[in-house]
Amino acid sequence: MSQTPNDPAGTTHQFQNFAGQAPQQPAKAPGMNQGLVFGIAAVVVVIAIAAVAFVLM
Structure with missing residues (x-):
């Protein structure tokens, strides 16, 4: 198996x-x-609208 030379100075x-x-x-x-x-x-606005709708039912 051949190995490729590793040049640390180059890297x-x-x-x-x-x-x-x-x-x-x-x-x-x-x-x-x-x-x-x-x-x-x-998300806070949607939850607030859902809570108000639930209370008014």
Whole structure:
């Protein structure tokens, strides 16, 4: 079985180039995801409407 040569200097150099690159996407500001907040609000509204409908029956 033949083995392919492993060049640690080459992989280290490639990793250093990768690590030195600037991020491709801008970093997100910390905080909650807006979709998550709107989803939770929608669930609360639906539950409130169902509770009011149940009480009025």
